[in-house]
Amino acid sequence: MNMLDYAQNLPQWLVAILTEKFFNACIIHEDAKKNEKNVFCLDCCEGICPHCLSPHRSHRLLQIRRYVYHDVIRLGDANKLLDCAFVQSYTTNSAKVVFLNQRPQTRASRGSGNCCIICDRGLQDPFLFCSVSCKVQHILKTEGKLTKYIYRCEYMTLPEPGLDDGQLTPDTILEPIGSVRTESGSSGSGGAAEEVGCRTVGCTATTEIVRKKRSTLSAFRSVFQPGCGPGSGISVSMMNRRKGTPQRSPLY
Helix, strand or coil, X not given: CCHHHHHHXXXXXXXXXXXXXXXXXXXXXXXXXXXECCEEECCCCEEECHHHCHHHCCCCEEECEEECCEEEEEHHHHHHHECCCCECCEXXXXXXXXXXXXXXXXXXXXXXXXXXXXXXXXXXXXXXXCCHHHHHHHHHHHCCCCHHHECCCCCCCCCCCCCCCCECCCCEEECCCCCCECCCCCECCCHHHHHHHHHHHHHHHHHHHHHHHHHHHHHHHHHHCCCCCCCCCCCHHHHHCCCCCCCCCCCC
């Protein structure tokens, strides 16, 4: 599906952000350092680099980040602009992010489990879309317009302090199951309490993984280390016994 075919049914900024090539060098500042286009101006509907910020200071600016060579935005920023419910989010560098566009897959989906409705990428339950673009495509196919899914955002500014380069480290985890965002941007059930619950589940799962790793390592070591207990069959004296004088074989 070509997003431009539905341009008349979409806000201009949404078409621009989903088709812009971010992190390419800025043509205006091609000789400057750090000239990658990693900011999107919602008022001008174009990607800009940090050197282009001066004339856009009073505009609504959205920070674009990059993870595994693909563009992402903070979930909190996305929820101010459109309904991101059931779009799978990721947590990286303590920030929840969503992909703007679907990503190419190196291998076909197995056909089992939960998958993206549009591109069949594997997802966690209960998510239905792998990116903002996939959700937009599905709504356009089924309803024909996005009016009730687009929010009016009067103010959008870059994160403090200052402007970062938008690069993210690979320290990424999937958003815990059950933390589906509603139209208001809150969790699907329970608000702050649900978020705390999700964090608790995440911490418990991580602790369980660490325990399993430690128990596996202990079992591995016990196989190769001689037992020292009373029921091991090997006495301490035998383990600490010094070698005697070596005996030569007789010569014939």
